[in-house]
Amino acid sequence: MEIFQATMNELEELTVLFDEYRQFYGIESDVSSAKAFLQLRIALKESVIFIAVENGKAIGIAQLYPTFSSIALQRAYILNDIYVTEDARGLGVGRALMEKVFQYCEQQYARYVTLQTATDNVNARKLYEKLEMTQDQYSNYVKYFG
Template sequence: MDIFQATMNELEEVAMLFDEYRQFYGIESDQSSAKAFLQLRMALRESVIFMAVENGRAVGFTQLYPTFSSIALQRAYILNDIYVKEDARGQGVGTALMQKVFQYCEQQSARYVTLQTATDNINARKLYENLHMKQDQYCNYVKYFD
């Protein structure tokens, strides 16, 4: 399996995975909007996308958004999206993507990488805990704007 940072050359494949990811969360398929969103993120360097390819087939991706730790005066990252195709799950793709994320964050001298997942997403939580990620002590609040 190859894990690498996606470029505009891989936009079509990543956009298909991104669209499937959004469908996993109950959003109706919209490949053109998914592609446009990712294309803009990539063009503006607002995100870092890693893609997993096995036997020439894209099987997963992850997307990081840069941020900063004001306390530590260092860069940090939000792992906003991670997705593995259903038929590739349980084969180490998620672990390999996460390890690539950790490696990248360390190379960037990041203070931390953070993510959120649903409390009932047991498989994802097991993955993160197996990779020695810890739940933090903060309460997260959100206000949605329509």
Template structure:
């Protein structure tokens, strides 16, 4: 298993996984829009994407968005997306991706990395807790626009 920072060279395989990830959350498949979204994020350097490659196949990815902590006066990251192909789950891929994310954030002198997951996503929550992530004390509010 190898974890790489994605470049345009990985875009095709990454797009397939990204589309599967979106379907996992109930969104209808739209490969062309998924590809355009990823391509733009990468071209504008608006996200950092790590891919897991095993035996020439891309089996997982994580996407980080940079932000800042005004209180700490430091960079921070939002781990917005993490996905492992169904047949690769339970093999340590998610843990390896998370450790790569932590390593990257530390190298960038980030104050923190944050993520959200569904309350019923018990497998992911267990992974995050086993990696010493903690639920914060903040109450998040969201206003959706279209």
């Protein structure tokens, strides 16, 4: 398996996985909107996307959004999206993507990487804990618009 930072060259493969990821969360398939969204993120350098490929087939993605820690005066990252195709689950792809994310964040001298997951996403939570991620002391509040 190879994991690398995706570019416009991988846009088609990214789009398929990103659309599947959104469907996993109950969103109706919309390939053209998914593609346009990713295309903008890459073009404007608003996210960092890693893609896992095995035997020429894309099997997973992880998308980071940069932010900052005002307290630490350092860059930080939000791991907003991580997805592994159904047929590749349980093979260590998620772990490998997470390790690539951690490596990248360290190389960027980030203070931290954070993520959110559903409380009932038991497999993901186990993985994050195995990778020594911890729950912080903060509660998240959200206000949705539109």
